[in-house]
Amino acid sequence: MNLERAYLLLCGFYTLLILIGAIALLMGGGSLLAMIQLGVGAMVVIGLWGYFLGRGFMNPRMWRPLAGLLALGIVVQLIAVFTADLSGAAMTWTLTTAIFSVLPMIFLYRYGDRDQPLWASPEELEGGKVLGELLEDQQELMVEKQAQDSQATVRVRKDGDAYLASVEREREGNVEAFEERFNCPATLAFFIEKFTCISVGDFASKYTNDGTHPA
Numbered sequence: 001m002n003l004e005r006a007y008l009l010l011c012g013f014y015t016l017l018i019l020i021g022a023i024a025l026l027m028g029g030g031s032l033l034a035m036i037q038l039g040v041g042a043m044v045v046i047g048l049w050g051y052f053l054g055r056g057f058m059n060p061r062m063w064r065p066l067a068g069l070l071a072l073g074i075v076v077q078l079i080a081v082f083t084a085d086l087s088g089a090a091m092t093w094t095l096t097t098a099i100f101s102v103l104p105m106i107f108l109y110r111y112g113d114r115d116q117p118l119w120a121s122p123e124e125l126e127g128g129k130v131l132g133e134l135l136e137d138q139q140e141l142m143v144e145k146q147a148q149d150s151q152a153t154v155r156v157r158k159d160g161d162a163y164l165a166s167v168e169r170e171r172e173g174n175v176e177a178f179e180e181r182f183n184c185p186a187t188l189a190f191f192i193e194k195f196t197c198i199s200v201g202d203f204a205s206k207y208t209n210d211g212t213h214p215a
């Protein structure tokens with residue numbers, strides 16, 4: 001059994017747990033807390049499938065808070081195990097729930113990282129490909145552009161397997177400079193186009209039409 005198949009089986013296992021919980025609620029009613037736990041569990045399962053299938057479901061900004069919620073739940077459950085006067089069955093259930101929450105917490109935290117290809121749109125993937133190809137021939141890319149009421153200068157270079165973007169932008173007389181580091185070139189393309197008036201096309205135009213990087 002390879003690792004990918006093991007991960008898919010793990011997703012199937014957690015999915016089965018949610019289905020069993022849903023059936024139990026339908027047959028026995030269940031409290032509001034149980035319904036909330038089942039809803040959170042369903043979201044966790046969606047995130048796990050997305051992570052292991054390499055697909056972006058919903059919004060990346062929601063998964064790390066969900067991982068944080070799982071971490072908080074684990075801490076509360078462990079405190080209850082060691083401090084609360086629980087019956088044997090309740091203690092077993094609480095401890096089991098805490099243990100089974102550890103792996104989803106780790107995977108959802110990784111899934112919520114925006115800097116990976118699964119969250120990139122086709123346009124961002126194409127833009128990242130263009131920037132990556134340009135950086136194969138250039139140590140540093142630099143574009144300066146003024147558009148309406150804003151001006152920006154962006155320098156891009158590769159540092160090992162990472163991409164560094166240095167930005168200086170001015171708007172309404174306010175100047176700010178900052179640098180960001182990315183592992184995925186598609187995220188670099190997203191960052192440049194979202195936070196400056198410069199596009200990937202500006203880099204492609206400069207470095208393929210002025211002789212620096214022959215077309």
